[in-house]
Amino acid sequence: MRGEILGVERRRRWSDDEKLSIVLSVGVNGATVSQVAHRHEIRRQQIYAWRYELRKKGLLR
Numbered sequence: 001m002r003g004e005i006l007g008v009e010r011r012r013r014w015s016d017d018e019k020l021s022i023v024l025s026v027g028v029n030g031a032t033v034s035q036v037a038h039r040h041e042i043r044r045q046q047i048y049a050w051r052y053e054l055r056k057k058g059l060l061r
Contacts, residue, residue, distance in 0.1 A: 019050040020059055 003012030026036050026047065037044045054060035
């Protein structure tokens with residue numbers, strides 16, 4: 001689950017399902033936001049932004 005790499009710029013696109021899975025993995029077995037971000041090669045702030053976005057879309061409480 002690494003997102004799709006688009007061209008030279010290495011920008012990845014994540015589906016809402018992938019984002020939700022990553023956001024929900026925080027806290028599982030004590031995993032911190034930092035650990036989850038590191039595992040998925042993203043920044044911590046991205047997880048917080050996705051959490052906000054998913055709540056706004058009604059996909060996360």
